[in-house]
Amino acid sequence: MRRQIAKITEALSYARMGAADGGPPVFTQFAEMVRLRSGPFRIKPREYYEQRLYRPEISAEAKSAFVGSEEEAKDFVYRIGNHNWNGIAEDKLMTYQFLDGFGLRYPKVVGIGHAYRTCPGAPTLASAEALADWLREACPFPVFAKPSDASLGAGCELIESIDRAADTLHRADGSKIPIGEYVRKKWPRTAGPLIFQEVLRPHVEIARVIGERAATLRIMVLLLPEGPHVHRIAFRIPVGRNMTDNYRSGKSGNMLGRVDAETGDVVGVYSGIGANRRAVDRHPDTETPFAGWRLPFWPETLDAVRSAATGLRGIPIQGWDVAITPDGPSFVEVNHRGDFDLLQQAEGRGVADETFLSLLNT
DSSP states (O other), X not given: OHHHHHHHHHHHHHHHHXXXXXXXXXXXXXXXXXHHHHSTTXXXXXHHXXXXXXXXXXXXXXXXXXXXXXXXXXXXXXXXXXXXXXXXXXXXXXXXXXXXXXXXXXXXXEEEESSSOOBTTBOEEOSHHHXXXXXXXXXXXXXXXXXXXXXXXXXXXXXXXXXXXXXXXXXXXXXXXXXXXXXXXXXXXXXXXXXXXXOXXXXXXXXXXXXXXXXXXXXXXXXXXXXXXXXXXXXXXXXXXXXXXXXXXXXXXOEEXXXXXXXXXXXXXXXXXXXXXXXXXXXXXXOOBOTTOBOTTHHHHHHHHHHHHHTOTTOSEEEEEEEEETTEEEEEEEESSOOXXXXXXXXXXXXXXXXXXXXXXO
């Protein structure tokens, strides 16, 4: 009973915030929350508020197209497909080997921290001591480090340089860490290796707007009977000294761009969620306006994503993370069971439209 009361109190709190932002009366919103929470896509009161579903201009039908992050919602959506294929997406080294087979670009792996896992052309650093020695003597800084099974940017960081006299690593966010401490914290304690990669550099047209740092697109692809369909796109735009471009429901301080899938035009950039969602007209670090911004290599990017998607026939709903570099698109990873909040926040509409539902019902 106490737990139920807490949930009702939370829902009413979000409804009050929605009402203060031009939404309908609190109990009208509460009734909508109950309806959406009870549906197959299991929208939580928090998500109802964060996605601004309280706004009166959004129809009931449009609200029903939003998919929540509840595990029950994921189970309902991702029940389709052959889950034996999921390992390719769950292990980034396997993802890169898959991309190799299709001749598709990804950030070069320059080192593997693991007892036995390997990657062609990269040294396997088979102990904590070997990793520390490599960082001190052979690491080609700057490098991007991430666990092979990372999600939401957890454990990822850009290491810019080393101070050998102080035996310290310097990270892109301005922090420093002694190598011994870094190795103690990062040496793999699970089956997944620690991957060190070259740092992706943005195409000059992207750097012009956001500065010299990578920004990735999340491109959602549906494998329909007639072929791969680019369904939704979110463009993550880093701000300040953040070492990754993850949005984290607005908590990271980064921004989201809405991209026209036909042209590659960035047609809107936003920060924040719920009542704090704001349209942004220029990048806060460079002061460059977003108006008229068209992403380079756009046809090539979509072609590459469709090619990769076709190879994963057992995963009918895919989320590809792709950066556009001076040499064209470069793949970062693929998600096979990701949340949809990023895509829905970027585009302001739910992913479960008629096309999406047709795939679920096949």
